[in-house]
Amino acid sequence: MEKLNELIDHIASRVNVNLKTMNVDVEIFLKEAIPADKLTHYYAFYALTTDHPLYFRFRKSNLGGTYFLGKCEVDRSVLYKSDVRGDELKDKGTVVEFNGISTKLYQDEIIQITNSFLIKTLVHNHSKNPEIPEYFKILNTVAMHYSNIHGTTTEGVYLGPFATIDLSIMHNCVVGDYSYVQAGDLSRRTIDPGHIWIYYEGLFEFDYRYPKGVVEKYVSLDKSGKLSGEFSVFLRERQNDFASIYSAVLPDPPMDVPINAFVSPYAVVKGNCAIGENSLVAQRAYIADSTLGTGANAQENCYILNSKYDGMNVTAHGGKVIHSHLGRKVFTGFNSFLRGSENAKITVGAKSIVMPHTIIDATEPITIPEGSLVWGYITKQDDLATQCIALDEFAKLKELDLGNLTFRGDGDQFVAAFQHRIEHILEENGAYFDGSDKTRGHAQKTQSVSFNLFQPFLAGAEEGMFPTMTIGDSA
Amino acid sequence: MEKLNELIDHIASRVNVNLKTMNVDVEIFLKEAIPADKLTHYYAFYALTTDHPLYFRFRKSNLGGTYFLGKCEVDRSVLYKSDVRGDELKDKGTVVEFNGISTKLYQDEIIQITNSFLIKTLVHNHSKNPEIPEYFKILNTVAMHYSNIHGTTTEGVYLGPFATIDLSIMHNCVVGDYSYVQAGDLSRRTIDPGHIWIYYEGLFEFDYRYPKGVVEKYVSLDKSGKLSGEFSVFLRERQNDFASIYSAVLPDPPMDVPINAFVSPYAVVKGNCAIGENSLVAQRAYIADSTLGTGANAQENCYILNSKYDGMNVTAHGGKVIHSHLGRKVFTGFNSFLRGSENAKITVGAKSIVMPHTIIDATEPITIPEGSLVWGYITKQDDLATQCIALDEFAKLKELDLGNLTFRGDGDQFVAAFQHRIEHILEENGAYFDGSDKTRGHAQKTQSVSFNLFQPFLAGAEEGMFPTMTIGDSA
Numbered sequence: 001m002e003k004l005n006e007l008i009d010h011i012a013s014r015v016n017v018n019l020k021t022m023n024v025d026v027e028i029f030l031k032e033a034i035p036a037d038k039l040t041h042y043y044a045f046y047a048l049t050t051d052h053p054l055y056f057r058f059r060k061s062n063l064g065g066t067y068f069l070g071k072c073e074v075d076r077s078v079l080y081k082s083d084v085r086g087d088e089l090k091d092k093g094t095v096v097e098f099n100g101i102s103t104k105l106y107q108d109e110i111i112q113i114t115n116s117f118l119i120k121t122l123v124h125n126h127s128k129n130p131e132i133p134e135y136f137k138i139l140n141t142v143a144m145h146y147s148n149i150h151g152t153t154t155e156g157v158y159l160g161p162f163a164t165i166d167l168s169i170m171h172n173c174v175v176g177d178y179s180y181v182q183a184g185d186l187s188r189r190t191i192d193p194g195h196i197w198i199y200y201e202g203l204f205e206f207d208y209r210y211p212k213g214v215v216e217k218y219v220s221l222d223k224s225g226k227l228s229g230e231f232s233v234f235l236r237e238r239q240n241d242f243a244s245i246y247s248a249v250l251p252d253p254p255m256d257v258p259i260n261a262f263v264s265p266y267a268v269v270k271g272n273c274a275i276g277e278n279s280l281v282a283q284r285a286y287i288a289d290s291t292l293g294t295g296a297n298a299q300e301n302c303y304i305l306n307s308k309y310d311g312m313n314v315t316a317h318g319g320k321v322i323h324s325h326l327g328r329k330v331f332t333g334f335n336s337f338l339r340g341s342e343n344a345k346i347t348v349g350a351k352s353i354v355m356p357h358t359i360i361d362a363t364e365p366i367t368i369p370e371g372s373l374v375w376g377y378i379t380k381q382d383d384l385a386t387q388c389i390a391l392d393e394f395a396k397l398k399e400l401d402l403g404n405l406t407f408r409g410d411g412d413q414f415v416a417a418f419q420h421r422i423e424h425i426l427e428e429n430g431a432y433f434d435g436s437d438k439t440r441g442h443a444q445k446t447q448s449v450s451f452n453l454f455q456p457f458l459a460g461a462e463e464g465m466f467p468t469m470t471i472g473d474s475a
Numbered sequence: 476m477e478k479l480n481e482l483i484d485h486i487a488s489r490v491n492v493n494l495k496t497m498n499v500d501v502e503i504f505l506k507e508a509i510p511a512d513k514l515t516h517y518y519a520f521y522a523l524t525t526d527h528p529l530y531f532r533f534r535k536s537n538l539g540g541t542y543f544l545g546k547c548e549v550d551r552s553v554l555y556k557s558d559v560r561g562d563e564l565k566d567k568g569t570v571v572e573f574n575g576i577s578t579k580l581y582q583d584e585i586i587q588i589t590n591s592f593l594i595k596t597l598v599h600n601h602s603k604n605p606e607i608p609e610y611f612k613i614l615n616t617v618a619m620h621y622s623n624i625h626g627t628t629t630e631g632v633y634l635g636p637f638a639t640i641d642l643s644i645m646h647n648c649v650v651g652d653y654s655y656v657q658a659g660d661l662s663r664r665t666i667d668p669g670h671i672w673i674y675y676e677g678l679f680e681f682d683y684r685y686p687k688g689v690v691e692k693y694v695s696l697d698k699s700g701k702l703s704g705e706f707s708v709f710l711r712e713r714q715n716d717f718a719s720i721y722s723a724v725l726p727d728p729p730m731d732v733p734i735n736a737f738v739s740p741y742a743v744v745k746g747n748c749a750i751g752e753n754s755l756v757a758q759r760a761y762i763a764d765s766t767l768g769t770g771a772n773a774q775e776n777c778y779i780l781n782s783k784y785d786g787m788n789v790t791a792h793g794g795k796v797i798h799s800h801l802g803r804k805v806f807t808g809f810n811s812f813l814r815g816s817e818n819a820k821i822t823v824g825a826k827s828i829v830m831p832h833t834i835i836d837a838t839e840p841i842t843i844p845e846g847s848l849v850w851g852y853i854t855k856q857d858d859l860a861t862q863c864i865a866l867d868e869f870a871k872l873k874e875l876d877l878g879n880l881t882f883r884g885d886g887d888q889f890v891a892a893f894q895h896r897i898e899h900i901l902e903e904n905g906a907y908f909d910g911s912d913k914t915r916g917h918a919q920k921t922q923s924v925s926f927n928l929f930q931p932f933l934a935g936a937e938e939g940m941f942p943t944m945t946i947g948d949s950a
Contacts, residue, residue, distance in 0.1 A: 048931075252720065
């Protein structure tokens with residue numbers, strides 16, 4: 001395993017060089033967070049479809065358990081059980097606009113991951129990077145368990161577990177456990193744990209901080225890189241359900257699926273489930289005893305248990321929904337945790353937006369009215385008073401101080417931006433598919449997907465290293 | 476499937492151009508022998524070990540079900556459920572001698588398969604090609620079911636089912652069903668079905684022809700490319716036993732295996748089996764209720780049922796041994812078929828050589844004395860009179876006409892050449908491993924093998940075509 005150990009030292013040095021002034025040392029995490037034998041244990045896989053141009057180049061890396069879809073180059077990195085999607089990469093010739101200036105892509109956009117260490121990280125892409133729009137770049141970055149890197153450039157970044165960086169450009173910064181940022185260019189910043197921060201200069205700023213002690217209850221990473229807290233207990237309890245899927249070459253489709261819907265063979269579907277037309281269940285999603293209406297989707301690392309979705313629902317990456325009833329077009333943001341129970345069901349009215357990184361851990365039945373914006377930490381109905389507001393009321397606001405939330409700016413723009421994005425997600429996922437080419441989305445495009453599997457060397461100096469490989473053409 | 480159909484047309488045209496003067500048209504075989512949906516159904520796989528340098532390049536081909544081990548480039552070819560081994564490819568710098576002239580390899584030897592169509596073909600390599608020793612070349616060639624291409628250059632060649640070309644160089648020739656040739660440079664020749672021909676100019680010639688009607692009973696290919704006969708019935712009856720193995724990512728080891736022995740996870744091991752130290756069971760071998768002594772091996776497409784091997788036994792590719800007892804160092808040649816039964820067991824005495832393409836289909840118990848050379852078609856003890864001779868007696872011969880066999884030349888050289896080769900095979904397979912590096916062979920080297928799986932596109936114009944890929948470095 002000499003080469004693998006050298007690789008880990010190499011990544012630690014590259015990340016630490018960038019984060020030295022931020023007082024961060026990632027070395028112990030890299031060495032302790034994943035036992036060495038696990039790094040050699042899992043194969044990686046990439047998808048072949050007719051709708052995504054095929055190109056991958058993997059060099060001097062460990063890719064155990066990671067899934068690839070869009071064009072991607074990985075160099076000197078460890079990607080452990082991560083999902084590198086890239087299904088919205090821009091094609092050559094696409095004209096993009098940044099700050100009023102248009103520029104045309106001279107080649108297809110490619111995800112480039114270099115000198116980085118990602119653990120169970122979801123890398124999605126809808127890049128807003130004005131620097132080099134041809135490259136979706138992750139450089140000298142460490143992303144801990146279940147973090148989300150979404151449409152951004154990261155250089156010299158540390159992400160804590162369950163942290164999400166969304167449409168942001170990050171240079172040399174630290175993003176704390178379970179924090180969420182969507183705030184443009186972040187350089188040499190430290191984002192505190194449990195800080196939910198959405199900032200668009202001149203437009204609005206949404207700023208929520210979890211009460212002291214809450215994040216630690218759900219997400220906690222000790223100094224040796226070991227993850228604990230309620231989220232990891234919840235995930236570990238279900239982890240064995242994935243074992244049989246990942247040991248089959250062509251896992252059986254987990255259920256009968258309507259035409260134009262897609263359930264990944266790498267998803268868990270248990271118990272009594274039904275899914276509607278144009279719905280999408282991504283790999284590593286987990287559904288048990290639940291109904292998903294037409295056009296609903298469950299993205300990577302979602303868990304939907306004993307719940308009912310009325311349709312056109314988005315559950316963003318890492319969302320968990322238990323004993324809940326979600327009305328039509330309810331949106332559940334990244335890594336949100338809606339835990340109802342038999343005696344304490346959660347009901348979310350139609351068109352409501354559950355903000356990313358919201359925790360609703362119900363100790364009694366909780367009902368959220370139609371058209372609400374919900375955020376923060378909710379355990380009982382009364383908590384809604386400071387953490388829920390009607391969307392059309394919010395749209396009229398210019399400022400709000402409510403509980404731990406501070407909002408400044410144009411409420412209307414904020415709501416419109418969110419709703420626009422939800423529509424975009426539904427369109428991209430094919431929720432509105434009507435047979436026309438224009439309405440085809442991920443659910444329809446991935447119908448004829450096949451998966452190729454590849455493993456590391458199992459002995460000698462190269463043990464744990466994956467072979468150098470190039471698949472397809474870069475052009 | 477437009478691309479796949481174009482590919483098949485392309486191969487047919489390239490092979491037919493070469494074989495036009497031989498009155499052969501392969502087009503119907505290419506189009507009919509494998510249903511189109513089977514071409515898209517199977518993944519291909521390649522092995523990663525620490526002992527074989529890793530390099531593959533696959534372009535514009537269908538590789539369904541094929542296994543790769545050594546360096547290989549495949550262009551515009553269909554390789555269906557074939558085994559392309561290449562574990563004896565020569566390294567850069569190796570000095571080879573042909574006809575007294577020495578030359579040094581300027582790069583590692585690479586298998587190059589171009590414009591060819593191989594069905595369930597075993598490609599092994601121990602090349603004696605003086606033209607370009609860096610390239611093990613298969614060009615414009617069609618090889619039908621269970622044929623063997625062993626250490627040779629083939630250009631514009633048609634091989635019938637169960638045919639073997641061994642250490643020969645073939646240019647524009649036709650090799651009939653179940654024939655075996657080891658005869659140097661063959662250009663514009665047609666080898667009849669069931670012709671077993673070993674010819675070394677100036678040294679010896681072994682020439683056996685199956686009686687009329689026998690080959691057809693065991694191997695028959697109709698005009699539409701459909702295979703029938705006893706061999707294919709035998710194989711089809713056991714084909715389902717491979718299904719579970721090929722649908723697992725990491726098939727469970729089929730049995731407890733002694734240290735320094737190797738049983739491929741892609742072999743079938745059923746019932747009560749035991750295998751000895753330093754023994755080797757290759758992928759696609761099939762063993763049921765049998766015992767293999769120390770250093771015994773079962774190569775690709777071997778079937779060993781209800782049999783006992785005393786040790787140091789070689790079963791060459793495609794050998795089938797049923798209800799038999801093989802003494803120490805008995806060699807069973809390519810595609811030989813030894814079918815005993817409960818009441819008609821076959822016993823082969825130690826150190827005997829069962830020639831390639833021998834059929835012993837016992838209707839009564841048959842006992843072959845120690846140190847025999849056996850060939851031809853045997854169904855009862857009396858048949859040995861014309862198809863079995865003591866090796867030390869054969870070694871004294873200068874000529875022999877016995878039954879359908881004609882032998883001319885130096886019997887001593889013939890026997891010595893065979894025995895030398897058997898020793899070479901045992902050494903290469905690691906049968907003599909004693910812990911020293913010098914004695915390590917395939918059984919020890921493949922201990923830490925892992926397998927990577929890859930599939931074709933499943934829809935659109937590229938349906939059935941495998942992605943272009945390059946793995947490792949060619950140098």
